[in-house]
Each structure stands twice: as structure tokens, then as C-alpha cells.
Amino acid sequence: MTRRTGAIVLGVVVLIGALLVGLLAGPVHIAPADAMRWLLSFGRRPSGLSEQQATILADLRLPRVIVAGIVGAALSASGAAYQAVFRNPLADPYLLGAAAGAGLGATLAVTFGPSSAFAFAVPLAAFLGALAGVGLAYGLGRSGVGGRSTTSLILGGVAVASFLTAAQTLIQQQRSETLRQVYSWILGRLGTAGWDDVRIALPSVAIAVTILWLCRRLLDVIEVGELEAESLGLHVARLRLVVVVAASLATAAAVSVAGLIGFVGIIIPHGVRLLAGSSYRQVLPLSVLFGASFLILVDVVARTAVAPAEIPIGVITAFLGAPFFLLALRRSGRRTA
């Protein structure tokens, strides 16, 4: 077995392990043997399991684990893709104003949306907001000086993000009664994840990740350098647009069901590079596998550490992520030095 396939196999094994841990762990005790029998009989209730326990497994834990997996995979893959096209190791999925756009969209929905339709209005508004944020940043960055440089795109992202965040703060300040809901959304939420969220997020994430995966070889070329890529006949600007659109689609879908969960898009791609080298043929599929496993396991911590209470998942990823961010910074510093 080559090192490459070895890493993929490891990724698959870890993901299966994470799925099982996610399903078996929780504040309500369910005998692992019964839960396994339930799983192996595809949801038919074995004798040892009460109806309520079966409901908990089928309607709460399983969809929650799957949503965590989808979100983790989406954020990691789009983080890796952003790092390639912007040739910046610290780029993350929220770089181009996706987070700020989603935040504004969610705030608008919470504030002005019909209260009866919160469950659908907030994810939809966050999704559209994230796409609009990135669209604005992209348009602004391209129209700037030297429309082709990544720097102007990133600056466009910074400008759009501050603007949208300001707009969000203004609305929040005007309607302080919505503060609590917006805040709880921003901290990231998997506590209410259900099959509806799987249905909302899965299609976009699947499409986006497939597109990124198809681009994996081109990402390797572009990382060498834009001029070199152009000299090989590659349309760098067009490729960048495709990748940004796909990564933003994945990010928007993740944000719409889980709120803002930081640092996943940085920790995972960098961890994967340490494990299997920096070729995107490896980094992309491994980011999907390990990203999914990572967020599933973090969510297990979120719901068991202080059970029966929960810790907001975004807080845990930030705890883990901030030190890792510094590590990545040091490594990238050494590489360029």
C-alpha cells in the first residue's frame, strides 16, 4: 500500500470510528450493543431498546452526527480550496465575507421574518447572505486596481465583511430584543440539528465538493504560481472564479444549518498537509474525511462534557483552533523565510 492510499484508508477508518462514537455517546445512556444492533438492522428496533431510545438514535443523534460531518467536510474542503487559490495558508472559508453576509442574512430573518417560519427563514437567509457577501467581495475585488490579483480580492473581502457586520450591528442595536437569538446563532448550533438540516445542506455541499475535487490537479498547478500556471495555458482567473463559487456554496450551506463554526477550515487542511504532503490530490479528499470526523468528535465533546447541558460548538473549535492557527503561522513563516 502506498502512502497515498494508506492515508485515505486511515481517513475512512477514522470517519467510521467518529460516526460510531457520535452515535453511541450522549447524555442519555443507551447500551452500545443495542445501539449497534439497531444500526445493523437499519433502524428496526431490537428488543433491548425502548421506543424512546430508538427515537433518540434515529431522530436526534443520527441526523446530528451527519450534519456535523457534512459541515466539517464542507468547511475543511472549502478552506483548503481557498488556501490554494489565494496562495495564503491562513485563508479560511469565511475570508471573502461569507460569515458577515450570513450573519446579516440571519439577523434580518430573525428581526423581520415571520416568526412562524423561523426554522426555514433563518437558514435560507443565511445561505443567501453568505453567497451575496462573497459575490460582493468578488465583484469589488475584481473591479479594483489590478483586478486579477488575489490581494485585491482579499481586500474586497475585508471591506465587504466590515460593511456587512456594521449593517448587522446596526439592526441588532435597533432591535435589541433579537440580540439573544442572533448571538446563539452566531456561536454555532448543532443542538437542534435534524433531518431537515441534512436535506438543506447535503445537496449544495455534495455538488460543491465534487467540483473542488475535479479541480484538484489545477489547484496544484496554481499553487506553484499564477504566471507559471498561465504559461501552462491555464485560465487562472476563470479557475479562481469556479473554485470561489464552489467553496462559497459549500460554506454557505454549512453556515445556514450550523451557524458560524470557526477554525475548522484552517486546522484540518493544515493537519492533512502534515500527514500526507501538500498535493491537492491528497489534501482535498483527506480534508473532507478528516474534517467530517473532526467536527463529529468535537460535537461529541460539546454535548457530553457538561451533560445534560451543552457547550456551544464554536467555542470548542476556537479553543482548539487558536493554538493551531499560531502553529500554522509559524510553519508558513519558516517556509517563506
Place this chain on the structure above:
Amino acid sequence: MKHRFVGGLAAVLLLLVSCSEDTTPPAAPASPSPAAGVEYPVTLDTPNGPLTIEGRPERIVSLSPTGTEMLFAIGAGDQVVAVDDQSNYPDDVPTTDLSGYEPNVEAIASYDPDLVVYATEPGDLGSSLEGLGIRALLQPAAVELQDVYGQITQLGEATDHTTEAADVVDGMKEDITGIVADASGGGEGVTFYHELDDTYYSVTSSTFTGQLYAMLGLDNIADEAKGAGGGYPQLSAEYIIDADPDLIFLADTKCCGQSPDTVSQRPGWDGIGAVERGDVVPLDEDVAQRWGPRVVEFLRRIAEAVDGASAEAA
């Protein structure tokens, strides 16, 4: 906002006119009998230290919905010129767009107040107002019922309504004793879940809200999570389903659009006893989260729900 303000003023004027039919024109507000009057200056104990009020305040600004409810309950309503954007009870309060969360000193000063009542100190509101020569009375959210009585009594002293304040406090105590006596332990062994928002934040028995439930002997499922969230833990959905509470109280009907209907549609929740039997009780958040005179109303609502639930069980 303007309309309500004008409407509020009109209502106050109307009251004054009707009170003074056979006496002088309504030039001065009707004051209570001199015997009950407070002798100014009066010094009050506040979290910011002693506060001396020189004379009967006639232009009060309240930045706290709870404070507003207390002021109107003790009959000081006609001394109130402006209340914050969250104050909406009683109906005729002079609501303005002043914010209690992010107060603007200049905007407050523009009402030329002689007393400002507020509940949250965002930093230096008190000292800024004092700097302008405006008395600022801080009354933070109550921790227990005794605090509510203390705050009402204090507002009575501050506004020259000591008798009415004492009446309100006595009335509350009497009502609460009555409700608890009527319940006569009917809540013993009844479990409940009090929901603060649609991500399952709740209250433990150490909080003000939790204490009210405990007075009726109810068992709080959130007490299992005592360690987390400083009295306001976020519960796991599967834990709530497993705990199978007899009663569910929704204090998130306005903020988050929740109702017995939306609760029954949550995945896995239809198996909870309270949901099956229709014992999901929507609350008015304003009543449940303002710890003032309407605490009695909130407690009565809980007692009724307990009554209904045990009647079904019998």
C-alpha cells in the same frame, strides 16, 4: 412611537381632569395626602452607593421595563415623562425610542429628567447622569422575591408613594401566599421544563424564575445541569426527551416564535408526556422575565397549569 407617546400623555391628562372635576384646573399633578408624604431629601441605598433625592421627582425617565411596571403600579405613573423602547406595560406608558441596553445620555437628558430609573449599568451611565446633575437610581434584576419587594418599596420612597408601594408589596405577598396555599403541594413530584429559547436554554432552581417554580414544589429537569451556564444551561434535546417532563413552559413565544404546535413538530418531541397530553404552556415572556408586580400573574399561570395537569392525571 410618537403616537403612543402622545396617546400616553393624553391619557394621563384625561386622568388628571377626571380626578380634579370639582377642584382647581389641572395645573399641578394630584398628590397623595400630605400625611403619607415623604420628607425630602431622602437617601436611598443603591448598588452605586447612597443616592440622595432632594425633592419629589416630577420628570422621571425609566430605562427598565420592570422599573416602569413598578412605577405605574405604585401610582407614580403621572410623574413619568418617558420610558425606554422595551417598556410596554401598562398600556398607556410614554414609550420612546430610548434604549436601556445602549443608553444615550444626551437623548435621556433631552427629557430634562429629575430621576432616571435603570436596570443595567453598561459602564458609566450613572456617573454620566450624575455629572449632568441628574439623579440616577440603579435597580438591577432581582435575584429573589425579596429584591422585588425592596425595589418597589425603594421606588415608593423615591417618588413619594410609600403608602401605595407598601400596599402593592403587601398585596403581592398575600396573593403569592394564597397561590402557594391553594396549590397545597399539588406540584410535588411534577416535573417541568422551562424553555428560554429555541436552542433549549433553560433555568435552574437557583435563578429567580426557578425559585418561583420551586415555591410550588415542582421538580426542574434543568437542575441536573446545575454546574453549567451559571443557572442558565443549554440542555441537550435528547436529555429533555429522556427526562420526559410533565409540563413544558415556553418563555420563547415572542423571541423565537415557539408554540405548543411548533414544539410538537420537533423531531422526537411528540413522545414527551407534556406534548402528548397538551400540557405545553405558552407564556408571555414579558410577564415571565420582568420581575416586578406581575410576578404574581406568572406564578398564578404556573399554578393553573399544575392544576390542569394533575386534574388530567386524576
